[in-house]
Amino acid sequence: MxxxxxxxxxxxxxxxxxxxxxxxxxxxxxxxxxxxxxxxxxxxxxxxxxxxxxxxxxxxxxxxxxxxxxxxxxxxxxKSPRQLLDQLAYQLGSGEQQLRQVERYVTSDTFSVQSRFGKL
Structure with a gap:
């Protein structure tokens, strides 16, 4: 932000x-x-x-x-170009970690069980 x-x-x-x-x-x-x-x-x-x-x-x-x-x-x-690239790499890395957490949850058994109960 x-x-x-x-x-x-x-x-x-x-x-x-x-x-x-x-x-x-x-x-x-x-x-x-x-x-x-x-x-x-x-x-x-x-x-x-x-x-x-x-x-x-x-x-x-x-x-x-x-x-x-x-x-x-x-x-x-x-900021120097190197500092800007470091900041961008950090932001991309944290975004990738968040994406992995979401992927881990969506592919988990807990998510599939909850979605099946939601459909009932």
């Missing part, structure tokens, strides 16, 4: 991390995704029929969003 609920965060621009005005960097921090992903999505939307919408949204966000305070993103520690 996510530790930060989207409603408890505030959306900022991050000009010190951004290429143009920091809108993509701010969105990336807000949604906890890589900045490169947001930038690629923005560029692709420019080329695939959303040019005016993307441009208008970007300009609007430049004017509407406040700049992030200097120490705002310092507290967010960026």
């Amino acid at each position: 996510m530790s930060n609920i989207l409603g408890s965060k505030k959306l900022y621009r991050a000009p010190e991390e951004g290429r143009l005005k920091g809108v993509c960097a701010g969105l990336a921090h807000y949604f906890d995704v890589p900045v490169r992903l947001i930038r690629v999505m923005a560029v692709l939307s420019l080329f695939f029929g959303l040019f005016l919408f993307t441009l208008a949204a970007y300009i609007t966000l430049v004017w509407v969003l406040d700049e992030a305070p200097a120490s705002h993103f310092d507290e967010e520690q960026q």
